[in-house]
Amino acid sequence: MKQWVTESAKLIRKVTVVAGEVPKEGASRWTLPVYTLTFENPGQDKTMPSLGCRIDRGDVVKVLIPGYKPKSYSMSAARPGEFDLTVKVYPGGKCSGYLDSVKVGETVEVFAKGKKERRPGGSHVGLVAFGVGITEALPIAAAELQKGVHEVHLLWAARTYADMFWHDEIAELQAAHEAFKVTRILSREDREGCLRGRVEARVLEDVFGSWKGNPQARFLTVGTKEMMRQAEATLTRVGFPWPDCALLAK
Numbered sequence: 001m002k003q004w005v006t007e008s009a010k011l012i013r014k015v016t017v018v019a020g021e022v023p024k025e026g027a028s029r030w031t032l033p034v035y036t037l038t039f040e041n042p043g044q045d046k047t048m049p050s051l052g053c054r055i056d057r058g059d060v061v062k063v064l065i066p067g068y069k070p071k072s073y074s075m076s077a078a079r080p081g082e083f084d085l086t087v088k089v090y091p092g093g094k095c096s097g098y099l100d101s102v103k104v105g106e107t108v109e110v111f112a113k114g115k116k117e118r119r120p121g122g123s124h125v126g127l128v129a130f131g132v133g134i135t136e137a138l139p140i141a142a143a144e145l146q147k148g149v150h151e152v153h154l155l156w157a158a159r160t161y162a163d164m165f166w167h168d169e170i171a172e173l174q175a176a177h178e179a180f181k182v183t184r185i186l187s188r189e190d191r192e193g194c195l196r197g198r199v200e201a202r203v204l205e206d207v208f209g210s211w212k213g214n215p216q217a218r219f220l221t222v223g224t225k226e227m228m229r230q231a232e233a234t235l236t237r238v239g240f241p242w243p244d245c246a247l248l249a250k
């Protein structure tokens with residue numbers, strides 16, 4: 001098996017973000033639990049960015065699953081000496097199940113990975129996040145707002161409102177930055193204040209249409225590869241050609 005150069009990070013806190021539901025018999029889907037795991041930096045290193053992981057560039061933390069390959073997680077926050085991973089736990093999930101099984105005081109093997117760079121432009125930044133993809137999108141929204149861009153619009157898609165989290169964090173960021181707009185869209189629930197449906201052309205038109213023709217508009221999609229490819233193709237169709245309008249470049 002390939003040898004990976006990893007470092008040991010100690011789990012120091014585990015906080016429930018979404019409690020989740022016990023699966024109902026016969027139910028095909030249910031709300032899955034989400035936890036924020038806080039790890040001490042390897043060697044108690046206080047230098048930032050933690051692990052050298054640039055949250056604002058979409059770098060990831062690779063977690064080595066014993067006897068398996070490393071899997072990617074976005075660093076959802078970092079403070080001197082520690083960093084967070086916010087993890088949705090899938091039934092039978094090799095990596096998420098492993099992370100869920102780690103006890104406070106135990107260590108995991110990790111390393112940071114990422115070479116992407118922020119592309120020039122981006123007076124208007126659109127972030128299209130699917131489900132737990134918010135763990136990458138929200139820290140990037142915060143970083144873009146810090147730069148003083150004209151507008152950051154987060155379009156966050158999930159099945160139900162119960163699958164969503166970090167509402168207080170989003171509200172705080174909105175209170176601090178008038179430039180931060182948020183649209184939530186649910187595929188399986190009608191809810192006041194949220195759109196209903198999927199991230200299709202008419203939704204992207206409605207949310208980002210007023211930016212059309214602005215060569216400064218930049219976008220980031222975060223989700224499974226398939227969701228991202230689909231969203232990028234739809235952005236292209238509605239007038240934001242991919243990858244010309246990508247926020248990050250490899």
Ligand SMILES: Cc1cc2nc3c(=O)[nH]c(=O)nc-3n(C[C@H](O)[C@H](O)[C@H](O)COP(=O)(O)OP(=O)(O)OC[C@H]3O[C@@H](n4cnc5c(N)ncnc54)[C@H](O)[C@@H]3O)c2cc1C
Pocket residue numbers: 060071072073074075085086087088089090091092093094095096097132135136224
């Ligand atoms: C760049 C990047 C960043 C990521 N960041 C995060 C993050 O911050 N937090 C986080 O929780 N995850 C994140 N992921 C996803 C993570 O890497 C794993 O894919 C996820 O934890 C599932 O792995 P697993 O080994 O637990 O599940 P597996 O053992 O691969 O699968 C177990 C079961 O869960 C189902 N399943 C797995 N993934 C999904 C999915 N996305 N949607 C629906 N069903 C699924 C499978 O179909 C299977 O039935 C990220 C992925 C990438 C590529």
